[in-house]
Amino acid sequence: MTFYELLVIMHIVGTVLGVGAATFAEIYYTRFNSDDIVNDDERKVLSITYTVMRTGLFLLVISGFSFLLYFRLTEHVETLTSPSFWAKMTVVAVLVGNALLLQTRILPFAIGAAVSLTSWYVALILGIIGTTSATYVEILVYYVIAIVLVGFSLRFIRARIHAPKKI
């Protein structure tokens, strides 16, 4: 196995953990909060899920920068200036900023959750498609539209789950 293949595996594992944990964090939170009470056991489950998400982000960032080094040392630097690469870097920066804003309670949870879930999936999609003809600004416009759509979808789902049961 080459060093490059190891980096690819690390990058994929980081993405899988991050996307999976972000998805389940949203599912668990929506389910646990359906009675407007998150008890201690539910809090522990959420805490473990967020730890898995942070582990995924750590693996993603370390393997991502290792890729940059690999490209730099092998003189394949054209990747470092591609729009999809910078869009991915922006998405990762948004993930970090979003976590900080959620921690300080500046950002409402509903918006933060939509940003987090969308960002993980956008990072995954950008990683899969690799190079694209879209410009950096176009990718970010799609990203913002996706956040809005996901935000409204989550709001709709939460409203349905919170709806009074018909007897």
Place this chain on the structure above:
Amino acid sequence: MTTTLAALLIIHVLSGVVAIGMHNVVLMHLLKKAPNYVFVSRVAWSAVALFFLSWTTSAYYYVTYYGSAVKPRILAGATPVAHTFFMETKEHIFLLLPFVAISIALATTYLRANADGRLRKSTAFLTFIALTIGITVAASGILVSGSI
């Protein structure tokens, strides 16, 4: 590039990125009302060690290789601004980072014995500044590498 220089570049980038990540951890904990200051100060001092490691390895790389082999290629290439603006800015702002990191580590060590809400908030703000500088420096480094 020799193997030693390649190893130094790898250490510079990875130790810098991990140190930035550690400042992110410090900030996330300092934003809590009652952080575990023992853990926070340990992470903060680890970030100091990594920033100095990143600093010294990059200094050797810059003095012995970058100026003579990389800089002329960037200046002759399509985006000389990668050196004239981004590298020049990065190399000066980066000088601050280890010392800002030391200030954060000292403050968190003081907080271990003297928990103080105002100092916690001030340290969190300083850590936010260090984090912003770190991310800016890392992004500039990518731009410089991509302009060769």
